[in-house]
Each structure stands twice: as C-alpha cells, then as structure tokens.
C-alpha cells in the first residue's frame with residue numbers, strides 16, 4: 103500500500119463548544135495534530151464522550167474549531183467554498199434520516215449533488231458512479247424502497263453508498279458499523295479497506311469495536327480522558343501501553359498477548375491451565391468469566407488440563423490420587439465450584 107501526502111491535517115486544533123453569555127467554552131480535546139493520508143484506514147477510538155463525533159464534525163466543516171486549523175490538501179477549510187469541500191470530503195454521520203418519500207436510489211444519487219447541484223440531473227458518468235456505489239455497499243436488493251422503510255443496518259449501508267457516490271478523496275464515518283450484524287460489519291470494513299487500496303481514498307472511522315479496529319486500521323487516533331489525541335499504528339500503541347491506558351477500567355483487563363479484553367473480577371483461586379490450543383482458549387474464557395485467575399505457571403495453583411480427544415474435548419483437574427475428568431466446560435465449572443479442594 104503506497105501512502106500519499108495528507109488529505110486532511112490539523113494544526114494545534116482545539117475542538118469543543120463555545121460558551122454562551124458568561125459561560126466559558128467547553129473544550130473537548132485540544133492541541134490536536136493529526137493527518138489522514140490517501141490509501142489508509144484510520145480508526146478513531148476513545149471512551150464515551152471523549153470527542154470522536156465532535157472531531158469528525160470539525161474535520162468535515164460541520165462544526166467550527168475552537169482554535170487552530172483544519173487543512174484540506176494543505177488549504178485552511180475556512181478559505182474553501184462548501185462545494186469545493188464536498189467534492190473532497192464525504193461524511194456518514196449517526197443522525198437519523200428525517201426526509202421521507204424518496205427512494206434509496208434517489209438518496210444515493212444525492213451523493214452526486216456537489217457535482218450536479220441539488221436539482222441537477224445525472225449524466226451517464228454520474229449514473230455509473232451511483233450504480234458502482236450501490237453495488238459496492240451491497241444494497242441492490244432495496245434500491246426502490248422508501249428510505250423511511252429501512253432497518254437501522256440497511257440505512258447505515260445506504261448512507262455509506264451515498265458517501266461513496268460523492269466520490270471524494272476522504273471519507274469520514276461516525277460509527278459506521280454500529281447497527282450492523284457481524285457478517286455485515288466485517289463486509290463493510292473489508293469494503294472500506296478495499297476502497298483505500300484501489301482508489302487511494304483516506305478513510306477515518308470512529309468505532310467502539312476495539313478488536314475490529316486493532317485488526318483493520320493502518321493507524322489509530324486515540325482520544326483519552328484528558329482530551330489528548332495520540333496517534334500511531336495499532337501494534338505500537340498496544341505494545342507501549344497507550345491503548346490499554348485509554349480504556350483503563352477496574353472491571354476489565356486488556357490482554358496484550360491475545361489483543362482481547364477480559365472481565366476482571368478475580369474472586370476465586372488461581373488456575374494453571376494447560377493443554378491443546380483450541381480447548382485452552384475457550385476454557386480460559388469460561389474460567390475468567392467465573393472469576394478464576396488463569397496463571398502461566400504452576401506454583402501452588404490448581405491445575406486444569408483441556409485436551410482434544412477423538413474429535414471431542416476432555417478436561418481434567420490434575421490431582422496425584424484421583425482422575426477427575428469431564429466432557430464439557432459446564433461439568434468442569436460445576437466440579438470446581440463444588441469442590442475447591444480436590445485430593446492432591
């Protein structure tokens with residue numbers, strides 16, 4: 103993947119809401135210096151209320167900066183005409199569609215308005231782009247439906263198609279996968295990645311799906327609770343502890359070795375878990391959910407072995423005297439609960 107120079111960048115940008123009367127401004131995040139390049143997918147992450155939507159709106163010229171600059175291809179947004187910005191930046195926001203009586207096709211075709219004007223008719227090239235956007239978002243089967251008669255997930259895909267029809271070098275999406283089921287989420291992320299690769303678009307999307315972001319993003323922009331925006335490749339931000347610190351909560355642990363979050367409520371004894379990779383993975387999940395602390399070495403911990411056995415699985419609580427074998431995790435958990443002190 104080749105990277106182009108930045109499409110959107112910021113210079114000491116402060117975002118937030120101006121105060122009214124004697125009320126001072128609400129600064130959501132400050133001193134933001136970020137750049138979105140062509141050919142990259144950036145995921146914008148942060149806890150609830152950290153400023154993801156405000157940042158996307160500010161970059162899209164839908165909200166004024168409190169201070170600092172947003173640059174589009176090196177030019178300050180406030181020096182550009184709205185139409186010029188619309189030909190370079192498209193946005194998919196979380197707002198509901200309030201207009202009715204228009205078909206999905208017509209809504210997607212509105213994406214061409216920066217080129218045709220609101221009531222302009224589509225030429226052949228416009229029509230081809232609209233068809234391509236519809237096919238790319240996989241919404242061919244409901245192009246004739248009224249936009250008010252769509253499920254949340256269908257509407258989300260239609261709004262993505264509208265942004266694609268706008269054919270801009272930057273696409274900014276606020277929680278684009280929020281209403282989608284897992285196959286559709288994966289499909290949309292795959293589409294966005296393919297677009298960046300094929301067309302060198304720069305794509306910025308905010309999401310709460312940390313695992314998806316870690317896998318799909320070329321870069322992360324993390325907004326922490328102090329209103330700082332920290333950028334880097336997902337792997338660097340995990341390895342240096344930044345990722346973990348942004349989402350730090352007493353009730354969760356982030357496991358750097360697996361890239362997953364686990365419930366953190368150890369209230370039971372430690373278990374030393376050994377065995378085959380697949381049953382160990384799922385047994386670990388069950389044990390942690392139940393409040394056991396799964397440890398890496400034996401010490402004095404209770405040992406459980408999870409093994410594959412003739413296309414099925416078997417669990418054993420290792421003890422010198424008895425053989426305590428189980429054929430399901432449910433049985434294992436029951437035995438652990440009932441008898442914390444098995445014969446040694």
Ligand SMILES: Nc1ncnc2c1ncn2[C@@H]1O[C@H](COP(=O)(O)OP(=O)(O)OP(=O)(O)O)[C@@H](O)[C@H]1O
Pocket residue numbers: 119128130148149150151152153154155156157
């Ligand atoms: N009009 C407003 N005036 C003052 N503060 C506001 C206004 N609108 C939003 N805020 C505050 O700005 C902060 C950032 O909000 P924003 O919606 O950008 O966060 P977010 O990261 O997108 O949140 P979420 O993950 O919950 O969607 C929040 O604390 C919010 O309460």
